[in-house]
Amino acid sequence: MAEDNRFVIKIITPDRVFYDGLATMVEFNTTEGEVGIYKNHIPMTMIIKPGILYITDGDEQKMAALHAGFVEILKDQITILAEIVEWPDEIDLNRAEAAKERAEKRLSEKDPKTDIARAETALLRSLARISTIR
Amino acid sequence: MASMRDIKRRKGSIQSTQQITKAMKLVSTVKLQRSKAHAEQTKSYFSCMYDTVKSMIVKAGALDHPYLKTGASDKKAVVVITSNRGLAGGYNSNVVKLITRGELAEQKENLIVHAIGKKGRDLLARAGYQIAEKDYSEVIEEPTYVEAMKLAEELLKSYMDGEIGEIYLAYTYFKNTVVHEPKLLKLLPVSLEDVTDGGEEGKDAEADKAMMNFEPEADEALNLIIPKYVASLIYGALVEAVASENGARMQAMDSATSNAEEMIGKLSLQYNRARQGSITQELTEIIAGAEAIS
Numbered sequence A: 001m002a003e004d005n006r007f008v009i010k011i012i013t014p015d016r017v018f019y020d021g022l023a024t025m026v027e028f029n030t031t032e033g034e035v036g037i038y039k040n041h042i043p044m045t046m047i048i049k050p051g052i053l054y055i056t057d058g059d060e061q062k063m064a065a066l067h068a069g070f071v072e073i074l075k076d077q078i079t080i081l082a083e084i085v086e087w088p089d090e091i092d093l094n095r096a097e098a099a100k101e102r103a104e105k106r107l108s109e110k111d112p113k114t115d116i117a118r119a120e121t122a123l124l125r126s127l128a129r130i131s132t133i134r
Numbered sequence B: 001m002a003s004m005r006d007i008k009r010r011k012g013s014i015q016s017t018q019q020i021t022k023a024m025k026l027v028s029t030v031k032l033q034r035s036k037a038h039a040e041q042t043k044s045y046f047s048c049m050y051d052t053v054k055s056m057i058v059k060a061g062a063l064d065h066p067y068l069k070t071g072a073s074d075k076k077a078v079v080v081i082t083s084n085r086g087l088a089g090g091y092n093s094n095v096v097k098l099i100t101r102g103e104l105a106e107q108k109e110n111l112i113v114h115a116i117g118k119k120g121r122d123l124l125a126r127a128g129y130q131i132a133e134k135d136y137s138e139v140i141e142e143p144t145y146v147e148a149m150k151l152a153e154e155l156l157k158s159y160m161d162g163e164i165g166e167i168y169l170a171y172t173y174f175k176n177t178v179v180h181e182p183k184l185l186k187l188l189p190v191s192l193e194d195v196t197d198g199g200e201e202g203k204d205a206e207a208d209k210a211m212m213n214f215e216p217e218a219d220e221a222l223n224l225i226i227p228k229y230v231a232s233l234i235y236g237a238l239v240e241a242v243a244s245e246n247g248a249r250m251q252a253m254d255s256a257t258s259n260a261e262e263m264i265g266k267l268s269l270q271y272n273r274a275r276q277g278s279i280t281q282e283l284t285e286i287i288a289g290a291e292a293i294s
Helices: A093-109 A116-133 B004-059 B091-101 B105-110 B118-126 B137-141 B145-160 B192-198 B200-209 B218-293
Strands: A007-012 A017-023 A025-030 A033-037 A044-047 A051-057 A060-073 A077-086 B076-081 B111-116 B166-174 B180-188 B213-215
Touching: A007 B004, A017 A051, A017 A060, A025 A060, A044 B218, A051 A116, A060 A116, A060 B004, A060 B218, A077 A116, A077 B004, A093 A116, B004 B218, B076 B091, B076 B118, B076 B145, B076 B218, B091 B105, B091 B118, B091 B166, B091 B180, B091 B218, B105 B111, B111 B118, B111 B137, B111 B145, B137 B145, B137 B218, B145 B180, B145 B218, B166 B218, B180 B218, B213 B218
Parallel strands: A007 A077, A044 B213, B076 B111, B076 B166
Antiparallel strands: A007 A017, A025 A033, A025 A051, A044 A060, A051 A060, A060 A077, B166 B180
């Protein structure tokens, strides 16, 4: 009966179809917190926050860093419209570390001129990248 | 009748023009293949984006959200996507005609043109349109999502500040390799009538998604999604425009090459006639001379 609890997951970015396949569970981070979606979820649209995306299909699990976009959840299909999403082997760890330091520095300086929201997003992004690799 | 030398010279010049148009055709064929593949890859993103926003608007139709109603200002921003280079047949002027001839023609004073592509910018500036200061012409060489997002942010900011009331997008839709349609699209405000234009198909989608929930709430979600929607439409238009440009250039260069071929054929005939004529003349002269001596 393993087939029954699988659903279609599509991850689309402006430049390519990132992933198109079946899964039993998908987890990601949204503005409302981290969520895990199984089949037959109620239809819902959610906004993505930077975090790790897990695609579980039976015993297999795939990871990716998912940064921005939104998700449309239907009963047997999930469509993630992502602006940026990366597999672990596409991430440059050194760059992510550097970005993390830069964002932390900017936030700790408390300069009124800095765009706090932007620095925070940058920090979240770099953290998501780093933790995807590890 | 033109002399043999004149004809020969003209033929030579047409031949070298033909070499250029032939080379340009080959280059744009290669470029077309690349940009076509790119356009096809991005298409699924936009149709998904469009459908989702559509279903959101249908659900949130009664909402009193600034993105859903015309702003207070009479000013309208138009993003005009053309190319930086010419020699692409009617490609650039077709897009410009959308602005100068269409429904926006009477509102010339209220239009602010955000030009992407030098050709459209120059043409509209010459026609007396108000051109936004910032130049995005470089973007068309290699469109990236980030650039589209920057432009979208800027437009949305002046929309929210009340400087502009509506945002339009003029570009060339890439239907297939030979058919490219210039299109004028209203980006903001997103209105229910525009969105539900889809006919039968649209109705099905509505029924399908009537039960859609939003997290966060619909109006907040709109705040976050509409900027993405605008950015992705601009990006999609850029990618399609690039494909259309190369397609249009390929066609233009193809017909230029075959026209040159035709002209060369005609000139060769003329040249041969002139050559034959001069030989005949020389012969008659010699014979006449020989007869006079004997």
